Amino acid sequence: MWGGEFTFANALFESVSGYTTTGATILRDVEALTKGLLFWRASTHFIGGVGIILFVLLILPSATGTRSSIYNSELSGLSKLNFKMRTRQIARVIVVVYLSLIIIEIALLWVLGMNFFDAICHAFATVATGGFSTKNLSVAYYDSVWIEVVIMTFMLLGSIHFGLLYGTVTGNKMNVFTSKSVRTYIGLMFLGIIVVAAKLTNDGFYSWWTSLRYASFQVISLGTTTGFATVDTPNWPILTIIIIMYFTIQCGMVGSTSGGLKFDRVLLFYQSLKRQIKLVLHPSGVYITKLENVVI
Numbered sequence: 001m002w003g004g005e006f007t008f009a010n011a012l013f014e015s016v017s018g019y020t021t022t023g024a025t026i027l028r029d030v031e032a033l034t035k036g037l038l039f040w041r042a043s044t045h046f047i048g049g050v051g052i053i054l055f056v057l058l059i060l061p062s063a064t065g066t067r068s069s070i071y072n073s074e075l076s077g078l079s080k081l082n083f084k085m086r087t088r089q090i091a092r093v094i095v096v097v098y099l100s101l102i103i104i105e106i107a108l109l110w111v112l113g114m115n116f117f118d119a120i121c122h123a124f125a126t127v128a129t130g131g132f133s134t135k136n137l138s139v140a141y142y143d144s145v146w147i148e149v150v151i152m153t154f155m156l157l158g159s160i161h162f163g164l165l166y167g168t169v170t171g172n173k174m175n176v177f178t179s180k181s182v183r184t185y186i187g188l189m190f191l192g193i194i195v196v197a198a199k200l201t202n203d204g205f206y207s208w209w210t211s212l213r214y215a216s217f218q219v220i221s222l223g224t225t226t227g228f229a230t231v232d233t234p235n236w237p238i239l240t241i242i243i244i245m246y247f248t249i250q251c252g253m254v255g256s257t258s259g260g261l262k263f264d265r266v267l268l269f270y271q272s273l274k275r276q277i278k279l280v281l282h283p284s285g286v287y288i289t290k291l292e293n294v295v296i
Helices: 008-019 035-050 052-059 064-074 087-111 116-127 145-158 162-170 180-202 208-223 238-250 263-281
Strands: none
Touching: 008 035, 035 087, 035 116, 087 116, 087 145, 087 162, 116 145, 145 208, 180 208, 180 238, 180 263, 208 238
């Protein structure tokens, strides 16, 4: 990725940001880039989102030892609970879910009026929870509630364990609707959105529905480590910034494209802390820490 306003250092920065789905950019005028560069830039999210390690798992099936060590570093033990599959099966499930989400989102964005090229680039960035846009104003450029709803939905789906999404479609007992972690994750996200929207409305920034629109998009976008924007937030009340920062640290679930600490680990930390407090109060008690009904 080298040309236009790119120096070698800037091109390296943009590429690393894309492959790691960080989404940080040094570009001052994204729209000045050629479509070829924009597509390549979006493709770094596409590759980085599914995890280049998973591509290695599928392309190099004969490298047994390497495959095992790479797999263990890519997916933590928490993300494999109740999914008794071989390494290549899990890799295929993740790739199938990933590609399916991208194809569906491209179609929806195109139907809603986004041109096909932009729909592809934004779908790559959304499901990969990366955040590169083809527009200087990011998603705010389109000023469409329905486009925002679609992007919010797929940012959220991209931040949920892909095994659970697959289980939901295939009828597995472990799915999005039966997972306590998913319910808690979405519930906390919803609570954060309501509090942010209420604060914005109370402080006179926007009407209730406009506050809800902006709060929903920003909390989900930053809480899933995607980074798309529909409004400038630096002037928002400090409480709303703190809430958004919390979700930025917590992030999505293991087994997803989301980065950060991961919600499952935050939940496990909370349960472990609660167990330790109980042990301090009742040293002779026996307390078990569970995640998705599995003893940790």
